[in-house]
């Protein structure tokens with residue numbers, strides 16, 4: 001099948017399927033964890049007759065080194081053409097000194113903007129075997145299952161004006177702009193309300209309406225949207241600073257949180273640590289369906305490129321594998337396969353295997369490869 005062979009940018013691996021996937025491993029631990037997903041993809045093809053037509057390409061520092069740009073136009077075109085994109089991670093000290101527009105991070109930001117991926121879904125779920133891995137007390141986090149919906153194509157990340165200017169007195173002045181339209185707020189709001197509908201029916205909208213006009217507009221727009229389209233959902237509002245505090249005080253009060261790009265960036269890192277490890281958490285970023293019903297979608301682990309452990313075979317591949325499970329569910333409606341994969345991951349953890357990031361007393365420490373192999377072996381067992 002050739003799935004496990006080394007990456008070649010843009011190379012197409014023919015498979016008997018019309019589900020198209022673009023894999024973008026990126027930098028740091030990205031390629032290592034992506035390798036484990038390829039094994040899972042191979043397993044699905046062999047055992048479930050679920051296969052994909054796969055393209056691979058470069059992004060981030062890897063693309064800078066090979067092509068002088070964090071993401072090539074042809075890569076963006078491939079991402080647009082694919083049914084779904086599975087992303088690894090970008091960035092690292094090697095590229096830290098580059099000018100702003102050339103940084104590896106521009107790779108992921110460009111994909112979000114160009115594909116219109118406005119709704120970033122970041123679940124924070126505490127799996128029972130990992131309750132002790134959280135830095136919070138077990139009784140606070142046991143059973144935690146919250147979803148942060150982060151707006152991802154607007155706000156201060158993309159607002160104009162932006163830049164650094166030199167003032168007449170020689171000082172410099174850095175500018176970024178937080179800006180949201182009602183349309184942008186409503187479309188991400190609808191995604192969050194719809195998710196809440198399938199969950200515990202509670203949505204908490206987070207902003208700083210006490211100091212920001214855009215935050216006040218956010219609050220008013222969410223309130224009106226809820227009244228108009230989702231009266232059955234209990235909508236509450238919280239200031240972002242209070243939300244940060246509440247997340248560590250009593251995280252289980254939340255079901256779904258919806259917030260802006262910047263606050264979502266901060267709060268999702270915070271929420272991820274409630275679960276014990278950044279290495280465990282997947283995410284999905286979705287756009288609007290087109291006329292044919294096809295919805296642009298990119299899936300990525302929340303952890304970054306983790307340069308400190310890159311290349312050492314220590315990275316936890318679970319977040320990338322679980323991101324692939326989200327991909328199966330959201331882009332291809334393969335609910336059974338997604339659930340199977342999630343069960344396999346939980347069972348492997350319950351068996352006591354741990355990568356260093358979630359290591360606990362009495363468990364056995366393994367590396368990336370052994371963890372990936374254990375997941376595939378558990379899939380074999382579950383499918384037997």
Ligand code: IPM
Nearest residue numbers: 090091105106108109265304
């Ligand atoms: C994230 C990351 C990105 C962001 C970076 C890599 C641009 O922190 O996905 O949370 O700030 O959105």
Ligand code: MG
Nearest residue numbers: 265266268269
């Ligand atoms: Mg972040």
